[in-house]
Amino acid sequence: MNRVGIGYDVHQLVEGRKLFLGGIEIAHAKGLDGHSDADVLIHAIADAILGALGSGDIGHHFPNTDERWRGVSSLVFLKEIRRMLEKRGATLENIDASLVAEAPKIGPHIARMKAVLGEALGLAPECVGLKATTNETMGFLGRGEGIAAMAVACVSLPK
Ligand SMILES: [Zn+2]
Numbered sequence: 001m002n003r004v005g006i007g008y009d010v011h012q013l014v015e016g017r018k019l020f021l022g023g024i025e026i027a028h029a030k031g032l033d034g035h036s037d038a039d040v041l042i043h044a045i046a047d048a049i050l051g052a053l054g055s056g057d058i059g060h061h062f063p064n065t066d067e068r069w070r071g072v073s074s075l076v077f078l079k080e081i082r083r084m085l086e087k088r089g090a091t092l093e094n095i096d097a098s099l100v101a102e103a104p105k106i107g108p109h110i111a112r113m114k115a116v117l118g119e120a121l122g123l124a125p126e127c128v129g130l131k132a133t134t135n136e137t138m139g140f141l142g143r144g145e146g147i148a149a150m151a152v153a154c155v156s157l158p159k
Contacts (some may be wrong), residue, residue: 005051022113096129106132
C-alpha cells in the first residue's frame with residue numbers, strides 16, 4: 001500500500017547564523033533562524049514523510065521546547081524518522097522537494113544535497129528529487145527575508 005505525504009516549512013534569514021540546507025553548510029552572509037540548525041529543506045522532507053505515515057509533524061516529534069534538539073543538525077531528525085519507518089515496516093520510495101530562495105544560488109549545491117539526503121534516508125540519488133527556484137523578487141521570500149521549502153514523500157506500507 002502506497003501512501004504520500006506533503007510538507008512545507010519556512011524560516012527567517014538572519015545575521016549571525018550559519019546556513020544549512022539539505023544537510024550541508026552553504027557559505028552565505030545570513031543563516032536560517034530556528035531552534036535546531038533550521039534546515040528548512042530537511043524540515044519539509046521530514047514533515048512529508050511523517051505525513052505519509054499519518055504520524056503528526058516535526059514539531060510534535062522534535063519540539064523546539066526540548067533542549068535535546070537545540071542547535072542540532074536536522075539530519076538527526078531524518079535518522080529518527082528512518083527508525084519510525086523501520087518500526088512500521090515501511091519503505092520510503094522517493095521524495096521530491098522544491099526550495100524557494102532568492103539567494104544564495106542553490107543550483108551549484110544540489111548534487112551534494114541529493115547525495116547527503118539520499119545517504120541519510122537510504123535512498124538512491126534518482127529517488128531524491130530536488131529543485132530550486134526564486135520568488136521572482138516578490139513578497140518576503142523575494143526580498144530575501146527567508147527561505148521556504150516544500151516536499152512530498154511516497155512510503156509503502158505492508159498491507
Ligand atoms: Zn523548520
